[in-house]
Amino acid sequence: MTAFRWRIGLVLALVLLFAHYAFANFFSKDTRSASPLLPDMAMRLGLDLQGGIHWVLGVKLEQAEQQELEFLRENLEAVAKDEDFQVASAQVDGTRLRVSAFGANADKVDAWATRTGSLQKSGVSGDEREFALTTAAVDGVRKRGMDQVLEVLRRRIEDPVKGVQDSVVTRQGDDRVLVQIPGGNVDRARAREMLRVTGFLEFKIVRDQAPSEELLRGRFPDGLPPDRVIATEHDKETNRVLMAYLVDAKPAVTGDKLKDARVDFDRQNRPIVAFTFDDEGGRIFGELTGANIGQQLAIVLDNQVYSAPRINSRIGNRGQIEGRFTPQEAADLAVVLRSGSLPIPVQIEEERTIGPALGADSIRRGIQVSAASLLAVLVFAVVYYRMSGAYATISITIGMVLIVGLMTMFGATLTMPGIAGLVLTVGMAIDANVMIFERIREELRRGKTPRAAIRAGFSRALPPILDGHITTMITAIVLFEYGTGPIKGFAVTLAIGLVATVFQAVVVNRLLFEVYPGNRPVATLSI
Amino acid sequence: MAFFELIKPDTRIDFVGQSKYAIALSSAIVLLAIVAMFVRTPPIRMGIDFTGGMEMQLHFEQAGSVDEGGIRQVLGGFGLESSDVIRLGERDEGVYLVRMQRESAGDQNELVDQVRDAMAKELGPVEVERVGFVGPKVGEELRRNGLLAIGVASLLLLVYIGFRFTPIFAPGAIVAQVHDVVVTAAVLVIFGREFDLTVLGALLAILGYSINDKIVVYDRIRENLELHTAQAFPQMVNDSLNQTLSRTVLTGGTAIFSSFALYFWGGPVIATFGLAMAVGIIVGTYSSLYITTPILLALQKRYGVTGTSAPAAKKGGRRGEKESRAARA
Numbered sequence: 001m002t003a004f005r006w007r008i009g010l011v012l013a014l015v016l017l018f019a020h021y022a023f024a025n026f027f028s029k030d031t032r033s034a035s036p037l038l039p040d041m042a043m044r045l046g047l048d049l050q051g052g053i054h055w056v057l058g059v060k061l062e063q064a065e066q067q068e069l070e071f072l073r074e075n076l077e078a079v080a081k082d083e084d085f086q087v088a089s090a091q092v093d094g095t096r097l098r099v100s101a102f103g104a105n106a107d108k109v110d111a112w113a114t115r116t117g118s119l120q121k122s123g124v125s126g127d128e129r130e131f132a133l134t135t136a137a138v139d140g141v142r143k144r145g146m147d148q149v150l151e152v153l154r155r156r157i158e159d160p161v162k163g164v165q166d167s168v169v170t171r172q173g174d175d176r177v178l179v180q181i182p183g184g185n186v187d188r189a190r191a192r193e194m195l196r197v198t199g200f201l202e203f204k205i206v207r208d209q210a211p212s213e214e215l216l217r218g219r220f221p222d223g224l225p226p227d228r229v230i231a232t233e234h235d236k237e238t239n240r241v242l243m244a245y246l247v248d249a250k251p252a253v254t255g256d257k258l259k260d261a262r263v264d265f266d267r268q269n270r271p272i273v274a275f276t277f278d279d280e281g282g283r284i285f286g287e288l289t290g291a292n293i294g295q296q297l298a299i300v301l302d303n304q305v306y307s308a309p310r311i312n313s314r315i316g317n318r319g320q321i322e323g324r325f326t327p328q329e330a331a332d333l334a335v336v337l338r339s340g341s342l343p344i345p346v347q348i349e350e351e352r353t354i355g356p357a358l359g360a361d362s363i364r365r366g367i368q369v370s371a372a373s374l375l376a377v378l379v380f381a382v383v384y385y386r387m388s389g390a391y392a393t394i395s396i397t398i399g400m401v402l403i404v405g406l407m408t409m410f411g412a413t414l415t416m417p418g419i420a421g422l423v424l425t426v427g428m429a430i431d432a433n434v435m436i437f438e439r440i441r442e443e444l445r446r447g448k449t450p451r452a453a454i455r456a457g458f459s460r461a462l463p464p465i466l467d468g469h470i471t472t473m474i475t476a477i478v479l480f481e482y483g484t485g486p487i488k489g490f491a492v493t494l495a496i497g498l499v500a501t502v503f504q505a506v507v508v509n510r511l512l513f514e515v516y517p518g519n520r521p522v523a524t525l526s527i
Numbered sequence: 528m529a530f531f532e533l534i535k536p537d538t539r540i541d542f543v544g545q546s547k548y549a550i551a552l553s554s555a556i557v558l559l560a561i562v563a564m565f566v567r568t569p570p571i572r573m574g575i576d577f578t579g580g581m582e583m584q585l586h587f588e589q590a591g592s593v594d595e596g597g598i599r600q601v602l603g604g605f606g607l608e609s610s611d612v613i614r615l616g617e618r619d620e621g622v623y624l625v626r627m628q629r630e631s632a633g634d635q636n637e638l639v640d641q642v643r644d645a646m647a648k649e650l651g652p653v654e655v656e657r658v659g660f661v662g663p664k665v666g667e668e669l670r671r672n673g674l675l676a677i678g679v680a681s682l683l684l685l686v687y688i689g690f691r692f693t694p695i696f697a698p699g700a701i702v703a704q705v706h707d708v709v710v711t712a713a714v715l716v717i718f719g720r721e722f723d724l725t726v727l728g729a730l731l732a733i734l735g736y737s738i739n740d741k742i743v744v745y746d747r748i749r750e751n752l753e754l755h756t757a758q759a760f761p762q763m764v765n766d767s768l769n770q771t772l773s774r775t776v777l778t779g780g781t782a783i784f785s786s787f788a789l790y791f792w793g794g795p796v797i798a799t800f801g802l803a804m805a806v807g808i809i810v811g812t813y814s815s816l817y818i819t820t821p822i823l824l825a826l827q828k829r830y831g832v833t834g835t836s837a838p839a840a841k842k843g844g845r846r847g848e849k850e851s852r853a854a855r856a
Binding site for chain 2: 056058347348349350351352353354355361365366368369370372373374376377380383384385386416417419420421423424426427428430431434435438441442445460463464467468469470471472474475476478479481482483487490494527
């Protein structure tokens, strides 16, 4: 009897615990976090239920390899200068670095390649040798590339000011990123802005300027001087060129030395972006501005000049960008600057946008229909099995509480297929109860006493229940492994549901039969 | 004690005897299903999940004045007349799906906005409820992963049954599973339903349900093998089917009921799932009764219950005796 009490107590405690978590879903986030009694958790609704944007982004990792080769090529040129050997030509061609060198110089190139530790010779023809990244180097480059992309996207999308709350950025496979931005009112076009490749900020001293690119070029009939390029300033509305500037090809300082960027307002109350450099950036910027007082400094973002103010005095680690922004544009630019540039371009491979109305409608209908059909089935169970049917109703209800509680605890996401998974789970729960009751009836027909029949019924029904649940669990695991998005949601709900089903059918039901008839010598059983 | 019974306990249906007709019928259906899937014009409709492309779901306020032709006409203005226009649900709901082949998501936003504005001008207020874009690479992967999932799941279940029961139990369950999936898919094709991730999910759920159904019967056969050692194997199998029949009908019935509820009242998004589940459960129940057991019987005849060798030679004692008798029967 004490063991029995213990079991009752344990089951009640478990049910209360999960009911506690399940209960939290009925309150809003604010109420939950304000109340000391409620757990600050809730089931997450999938994008198909609450609306939002779902992206699968392909990361162009080949470009990371190219960038690495480009970096090595520059390194080769620097080394050749230092060690005094001649490289006739060196260029990156896809995933190959082609180097031409003559005589003894070629050996020096080979020695350099070996020293880098990441190049292997993939071919020689005449004086030209071809290098490729080693497998280890490729793996390293790709992994680093993915990490950087994830980092930057996370910073942009999860940005506290402009980003969207509860959005999720995760890696998917080797070269994909999954982005989920909930909320049906997110502006697709603006969200897409966050995938902007660059946001690459450069500061360059202006060497010359003219109202149009042609005019500026006209001043250099023999072509632009080496190490100089033209950058243009555009009118935001019309995209017309306002001014063309001749600037250094190599920037003096770049945006990766930025520590912070935020929206501010100038004296006329126009939005500007104020930024702060880190220590090193501040030092370089100070030197640059100190040496060029009276000159213009072009602030170049993604090869477009935002403004080119005159340097009046040495500037330390603070500066600002004025560019006739709207407040929104200024905020967006600040985010891009804060997060740094996206080192590798990404491409949208899958996009799903679900409006909030559709989401709300499908959740309402899905839940209503599921609840109504469950109710109908439970009524049928009571008609068919009478008292035992009522037991099934109690235990299946407890099972549902467990499912919702477990899903809340795990922070699982409820999707439309997830609701379908719940319906399937309910089917399995009913099956488990039916198997037990049918078995008890059978044992009664064979002339067993109710007590013996209950014992035999439960123990004989257990193996098929377990086998059925284990095989369905196998399916759920495979689905989780190979499925994406909504199908994963189905798998999770199903897996959680299966655990709860076994518990309610085998443990809760058994306990109910122990409460009544228990050890009483009853002559008949309502089943 | 009197029980409320749908299936009387003394029910004795000769499932094993009827199974030869069932096998013939099922072979014909499966063959027909395969033919139907390839001959049907248009052939199986694949959703953008598997083909790649773009789709938008439009909800028109003035449902009465909108039809597929009108929508297609507006699309023609964008050079998109080759798009599929599919009505979801009843006409008075005014919900349509427009699908087009596109390689990249590049200018999708603008296009969606432009199409919406043009539709609103021609056909009255409209809301874009959903936009989907799947690149060709992802589409191909989803397709491959889907097939892989079905394959891997089947294989794992085969191994599980092989170990939990004996190896001869596995093939029948797997053949029945393939049968269930093929027939369900064929019915969906006949209903003009589209294959997307939701249908794939449903097919996998059917796989799980179907195997559960078979296991209940198998478990009964295993129990009877230990209890009624003198009985001929085919008779024992038939008894097992009849003993579990009440459960089969009750569980199957309630599951079919719930699935049809989703089909009829669940809304356009989940209707296909409901239909697939309902059909799959009907087919799965049928295959438990008629497809699984004849294969089990044929294998038992050849390899014995343990599936390791000719039945009579193995293991002496009561068990071996029983198996050999069963094999002769």
